[in-house]
Amino acid sequence: MGGTLLSLVLTMLGLLLVTFIIGRVMPIDPVLKVVGDRATQAQYDAAYQAMGLDQPLYVQFARYLGDVLTGDFGRSISTGQPVVNDILRVFPATFELATLGTLIGVFVGVPLGVIAAARRGGIVDQVARVVALVGYSMPIFWLGLMGLLLFYGILGWVGGPGRQGIIYDGMVPTVTGLILVDSLIAGDWAAFKDAFSHIILPASLLGYYSLAYISRMTRSFMLEQLSAEYITTARVKGLSERAVIWRHAFRNISIPLVTVIALSFGSLLEGSVLTEIIFSWPGLGQYITKALLSGDMNAVLGGTVVIGTCFVALNLLSDILYRFLDPRSK
Secondary structure, three states: OHHHHHHHHHHHHHHHHHHHHHHHHOOOHHHHHHHOOOOOOHHHHHHHHHHOOOOOOHHHHHHHHHHHHHOOEEOOOOOOOOOHHHHHHHHHHHHHHHHHHHHHHHHHHHHHHHHHOOOOOOOHHHHHHHHHHHHHHHOOHHHHHHHHHHHHHHHHOOOOOOOOOOOOOOOOOOOOOOHHHHHHHHHHHHHHHHHHHHHHHHEEEEEEHHHHHHHHHHHHHHHHHHHHHHHHHHHHHHHHHHHHHHHHHHHHHOOOOOOHHHHHHHHHHHHHHHHHHOOOOHHHHHHHHHHOOOOOOOHHHHHHHHHHHHHHHHHHHHHHHHHOOOOHHH
């Protein structure tokens, strides 16, 4: 466990070093973003010193490291608020969207991958391959636009862009920041239905990409297990095919599958930028994109650190679950 913690610390230091370097090499002058392009040279120099940019790089990095460890990402130029407050406001939307997308990917992708491996070469296997191929090939922005056109514009089955309709916007008290959970806590079923109608299409889109990856990896893991000698022995003993597949083979792939699901969830957290833009979803991806376009580097670096931290945390969690599910790894 000590080695895992050391690796975690080194990874976080590497992440912070990379974000610090990005902030220094970007062709954006942070001083001008603060004082404006009409400031005098004296005002520019004063702000330059106040921001510590006249110090050596190692001193700037130490200061940056200390600020981040205390949760201080600076103040956003775009919103005028501390970046940490902005992240706390927008991150729950991304987390809720990615979580629902991952659940769709798991509950559809895992059974699809298992059945495809058990019936290799059959219709289900061919369908799984096509689903995975399309999922990897289709641009997400195109699927998003087509989904809005069909299910919202033509059929009217789902809500439009945004997290809620105008009528319910701001009506649900914020408790967790997760609109579905908060509407349930408030007992407002109309708001829950409205929020669900808005989230189901972007979540399904992300879920489709997730299940394409999860189903392919599940199929690969299952094919490896189904060709093992212990599976042949179990069949010779007269066990049913259902017991062989789910009780024996699937149990052994559950360990590497945990890592696959964790990585898929992390990918949806950081890879939902285009989805959030297309669906006007007020999440972290859209926040970082707007900050980058406006040259708000404090917000960009803060969001980048949060996403990187999520990846590190998910890797640590999968490692812990790996040790729990397989005592031999201890």
